[in-house]
Amino acid sequence: MVLLEEKTYEEILKARQALADENACLKAEVQWYREQFGLAQKRLYGPSSEKSPIGQEEMLFNEAEACASDIISDPVTETITYTRAKKTKGRREQQLEGLPVEEINYELTDADLVCPKCGGPLHKIGVDTSQEITIYPARVVLTKHNQDKCSCRDCERNGVANPIVTAPMPVPAFKNSLASPSAVAYIMSQKYVEGLPLYRQEQSLRRLGFELSRKVMSNWVIMGAELLEVIFNRMKALLLKRDLMAADETPLQVLHEEGRKAQQKSYMWLYRSSRDGPPIVLYEYKETRAAEHPRAFLAGFVGYLHVDGYQSYDGLPNIILVGCWAHARRNFVDALSVLSPMQRKSANTAAGKALVYCNKLFAIERDLQDATPDERLAGRQARSKPVVEEFHAWLVEMQPQVLDKSPTREAIQYCLNQWDKLIAFLLDGRLELSNNRAERSIKPFVIGRKNWLFANTPRGADASAIVYSIVETAKENGINPLTYLTYLFEQLPNIKWTDENLDQLMPWAEPIQKAHRVIPTTNRR
Numbered sequence: 001m002v003l004l005e006e007k008t009y010e011e012i013l014k015a016r017q018a019l020a021d022e023n024a025c026l027k028a029e030v031q032w033y034r035e036q037f038g039l040a041q042k043r044l045y046g047p048s049s050e051k052s053p054i055g056q057e058e059m060l061f062n063e064a065e066a067c068a069s070d071i072i073s074d075p076v077t078e079t080i081t082y083t084r085a086k087k088t089k090g091r092r093e094q095q096l097e098g099l100p101v102e103e104i105n106y107e108l109t110d111a112d113l114v115c116p117k118c119g120g121p122l123h124k125i126g127v128d129t130s131q132e133i134t135i136y137p138a139r140v141v142l143t144k145h146n147q148d149k150c151s152c153r154d155c156e157r158n159g160v161a162n163p164i165v166t167a168p169m170p171v172p173a174f175k176n177s178l179a180s181p182s183a184v185a186y187i188m189s190q191k192y193v194e195g196l197p198l199y200r201q202e203q204s205l206r207r208l209g210f211e212l213s214r215k216v217m218s219n220w221v222i223m224g225a226e227l228l229e230v231i232f233n234r235m236k237a238l239l240l241k242r243d244l245m246a247a248d249e250t251p252l253q254v255l256h257e258e259g260r261k262a263q264q265k266s267y268m269w270l271y272r273s274s275r276d277g278p279p280i281v282l283y284e285y286k287e288t289r290a291a292e293h294p295r296a297f298l299a300g301f302v303g304y305l306h307v308d309g310y311q312s313y314d315g316l317p318n319i320i321l322v323g324c325w326a327h328a329r330r331n332f333v334d335a336l337s338v339l340s341p342m343q344r345k346s347a348n349t350a351a352g353k354a355l356v357y358c359n360k361l362f363a364i365e366r367d368l369q370d371a372t373p374d375e376r377l378a379g380r381q382a383r384s385k386p387v388v389e390e391f392h393a394w395l396v397e398m399q400p401q402v403l404d405k406s407p408t409r410e411a412i413q414y415c416l417n418q419w420d421k422l423i424a425f426l427l428d429g430r431l432e433l434s435n436n437r438a439e440r441s442i443k444p445f446v447i448g449r450k451n452w453l454f455a456n457t458p459r460g461a462d463a464s465a466i467v468y469s470i471v472e473t474a475k476e477n478g479i480n481p482l483t484y485l486t487y488l489f490e491q492l493p494n495i496k497w498t499d500e501n502l503d504q505l506m507p508w509a510e511p512i513q514k515a516h517r518v519i520p521t522t523n524r525r
Helices: 009-045 055-067 091-096 153-158 181-192 198-207 214-240 290-299 323-337 341-345 348-367 373-401 407-417 419-427 437-452 458-477 481-494 501-504 509-515
Strands: 148-149 165-167 244-251 266-271 279-286 303-307 319-322
Touching: 148 153, 181 198, 181 214, 181 437, 181 458, 181 481, 198 214, 214 266, 214 279, 214 407, 214 481, 214 501, 244 437, 266 290, 266 437, 266 458, 279 290, 279 458, 319 419, 323 348, 323 373, 323 407, 323 419, 348 373, 348 407, 373 407, 373 419, 407 419, 437 458, 458 481
Parallel strands: 244 303, 303 319
Antiparallel strands: 148 165, 244 266, 266 279
């Protein structure tokens, strides 16, 4: 018979504590997996809106703090008398204003100008007019350019070298090619504005009665981008002269890169203007996400750069990085979304309290939206700075109390790691609270990528970056990308590429605005 080893009371307590610690560790691990599963479910099936999920609960528990504003005075009872003014133009008239007009006249013949009752002559008393819009689908037309050529008969008879005089015509953008400015602009616009891949354009053109392979269209796009590069370079030079900029990046798959597998990620980098001056949006393709790429692109730039939390922007010379409160807030939204319904209703959740602080800052920014930079800076110092300081003290206090590796702990750690960048918006009234402006600008590329999926070669990726830069900058300045591209291909081969001449081709230049501004600007505050 084997006797059980007797244990002392202290050993039993130690074994019990070890089991308790192991149990707590396993519970934490299970909770972590539950949260990760919840986040994955939210990203797959949940709404993309970042509206605070606490909703009414936030208002219940934090009504005074969430709604308080020191710039809103108490309401005053008064009697208002007004006269409703009739609108001079209705919605339809405003909608149709600016459209080219074609008129079709239906006239009575002499035989019809006889009264059906008495047989007397009829006279015109007015015109009944009805309106409809007509949309002309795309069509392919062969355009022939015929140049007169003349020679001298006297020189022919006298055996003198016969001069040939040819009628002048504009220099074509694409010599010895069927590609016209309008054709290349149309293909670019369909792909980079409408998100229509070249293989679908090939099918569409076939239905119009013209066979044009996607390979030929791809060559045309690359040739056109090489011509547009001078516009891209001028936009870049003008952008680097400013002192406010925003940056972002997104993955791109390029199939044939030397020394790299087709599955490896490449990146499309975005650099754009902030709220100052005419909008400029530039893209740059690079093989990696390394810090050397923004360092090279931003060489010579001095000022503020809005970024997310990616470390490749750290250490850029002469640049102050401005963090994104939307990213900080988004982490707490995710952390709150994986909690149980009962936990979300509680007023004591760490993620919920953090969201209240973030929402206060965004509410203050909405109040200061129409203020001047100096007024906004003063408002932030008076209203936002106390909230930021209180939030930082709360983060430091909560960090050791929250479960390690949980979404809430990661959200808190993100804020603390990015704190110097997050508070940089207090330095200048022109700065913004988030990097949403850059995220909105990179979205058209992301949507287009869902349609055409990948780039075939680095040369094609470079061409895509240039074309996206031109069309997105045009859109932000309220310019029709199709007509603007056509105009550039007509003008660039026929002008000297001086800074003065190129500046007249920028989408914010007065001649371009007068000729091509047919859509409202998409630039937001």
